[in-house]
Amino acid sequence: MSKIIHYRNKCIGCGLCFELQPALWRMSKKDGKATLLQAVEKKGIYILEINRYDMALSMETAKICPVKIIKIP
Numbered sequence: 250m251s252k253i254i255h256y257r258n259k260c261i262g263c264g265l266c267f268e269l270q271p272a273l274w275r276m277s278k279k280d281g282k283a284t285l286l287q288a289v290e291k292k293g294i295y296i297l298e299i300n301r302y303d304m305a306l307s308m309e310t311a312k313i314c315p316v317k318i319i320k321i322p
């Protein structure tokens with residue numbers, strides 16, 4: 250198991266993560282930011298455990314984010 254970390258406060262709502270990986274992301278109608286589905290929130294930072302099947306695409310998603318707020322440690 251690995252994880253995705255999303256620094257949601259800094260999201261600019263470009264929608265690229267959702268376009269690339271709609272299974273894990275949604276765009277919020279409330280504030281226009283991306284939401285990492287099923288993630289656990291800790292002090293404004295969202296963390297989701299992912300399996301190895303989601304890993305390759307998640308790496309691409311992290312790379313494509315223009316403000317680099319999707320991290321895979």
Ligand code: SF4
Nearest residue numbers: 260261263264266314
């Ligand atoms: S790619 Fe990054 S900035 Fe764009 S919506 Fe997703 S998290 Fe936000």
